[in-house]
Amino acid sequence: MTEDDEPWPGRPQRRLLRRIYNGRTVPLVVDGIAFLTYKEASRYLQSLAPQARETAYLAMRDAAKQDG
Structure with missing residues (x-):
């Protein structure tokens, strides 16, 4: 199984995204789009190509760190 065959998000990414969006009242803006829910x-993220997906995921993670 290659990296492209693995489902995305993987378990670590899902857990972090759920923590980021749990109870969020202020949306995170990534790529000009506001996200309020997991x-x-x-x-x-699933609609993006693998490289763009990783970039957007990291942007969400970084935005949540700055927000929190």
């Missing part, structure tokens, strides 16, 4: 963010 489902919105996950759906968006």
Whole structure:
């Protein structure tokens, strides 16, 4: 199984995204799109190519660190 065959997000990414978006009242803006829920963010990330997905995921993670 190659990296492209693995489902995304993986368990560590899902857990972090759930923590980031749990109870969020102020959306995180990534790529000019505001995300308030885990489902919105996950759906968006799954629609991206692998490299863009990783970049957007890291942007979400960094935005949450700055916000918190």
